[in-house]
Amino acid sequence: MIPPFPYISRTAIGPILLAVLLILMVWLHVPSAPAQIISPPAIRALSTPPPLSGEPIADNALDIISADGLFPANEKDALATDLRHALAYVSQRFGSGPTGRITASLDMESGCGIHGLAYTTERTVQVYTCPDLPRVRAVNILAHEFVHQLAQDRYGNQHLQADLILLEGVATWGAGDYWLSGQPNFAAFVRSWVAAGNTLPLASSYVGRPVGDMNTLYYEWGSFVEFLIKVYGRERFDALYVSGDSEPGSADYQGIYGKPLDQLEAEWKSWVITQ
Numbered sequence: 001m002i003p004p005f006p007y008i009s010r011t012a013i014g015p016i017l018l019a020v021l022l023i024l025m026v027w028l029h030v031p032s033a034p035a036q037i038i039s040p041p042a043i044r045a046l047s048t049p050p051p052l053s054g055e056p057i058a059d060n061a062l063d064i065i066s067a068d069g070l071f072p073a074n075e076k077d078a079l080a081t082d083l084r085h086a087l088a089y090v091s092q093r094f095g096s097g098p099t100g101r102i103t104a105s106l107d108m109e110s111g112c113g114i115h116g117l118a119y120t121t122e123r124t125v126q127v128y129t130c131p132d133l134p135r136v137r138a139v140n141i142l143a144h145e146f147v148h149q150l151a152q153d154r155y156g157n158q159h160l161q162a163d164l165i166l167l168e169g170v171a172t173w174g175a176g177d178y179w180l181s182g183q184p185n186f187a188a189f190v191r192s193w194v195a196a197g198n199t200l201p202l203a204s205s206y207v208g209r210p211v212g213d214m215n216t217l218y219y220e221w222g223s224f225v226e227f228l229i230k231v232y233g234r235e236r237f238d239a240l241y242v243s244g245d246s247e248p249g250s251a252d253y254q255g256i257y258g259k260p261l262d263q264l265e266a267e268w269k270s271w272v273i274t275q
């Protein structure tokens with residue numbers, strides 16, 4: 001009979017366990033690159049681009065790199081038009097545009113697990129998608145990633161230590177119609193969850209949670225950012241954004257608004273219901 005595991009002598013077990021423990025500790029303590037910001041994939045496709053008021057951004061603000069075979073050759077121009085439109089839209093909505101060229105990279109994800117990243121210090125935003133998914137799905141994701149770049153450009157490197165609630169909340173809110181699936185605003189999007197008591201606490205990490213929870217948190221955070229800006233104004237929001245230390249809930253809510261996050265969270269829920 002073949003034993004299920006190779007024979008390991010009793011004296012070797014201690015050092016092996018220690019080595020495994022050390023590897024685990026190193027692995028767990030490698031900090032994630034602060035410039036990598038992930039988006040959940042569960043947004044629905046937008047059928048028509050959202051309206052734009054004002055001047056479109058300069059054509060040379062965006063470099064687009066698309067993997068071979070991802071889109072048919074005759075869609076490349078439409079992709080470029082869509083992405084320029086998305087960048088112009090989110091710049092207007094966010095309230096400030098890019099301070100330099102941005103590279104949008106569209107890469108192949110053979111399993112079709114669409115997701116996005118923003119390397120804001122490198123001015124590169126990225127989406128992984130596949131030929132089976134319509135290009136609007138990739139554009140929706142990149143609209144959110146563009147806002148991460150705009151946040152870096154507006155707030156500087158303090159953006160990289162922003163409270164996760166605000167970091168992902170502002171990118172979700174800033175993507176606006178690209179993430180709203182036809183709803184007029186984020187309050188409308190989350191209202192039924194809030195009314196039914198199906199929300200997660202704002203100060204939650206999505207690490208280790210299922211993608212559905214990650215999606216819920218992103219929309220809650222988008223709605224919370226919408227609430228803070230509409231009710232308390234952009235100036236205080238900007239001050240809050242640069243006061244955090246990465247962890248969800250780490251921004252100086254008490255110092256900026258004179259009340260803790262718990263109280264603001266309760267106010268946000270009431271506001272969402274009564275909008």
Ligand SMILES: [Zn+2]
Pocket residue numbers: 037038039144145148167168171
């Ligand atoms: Zn993001």
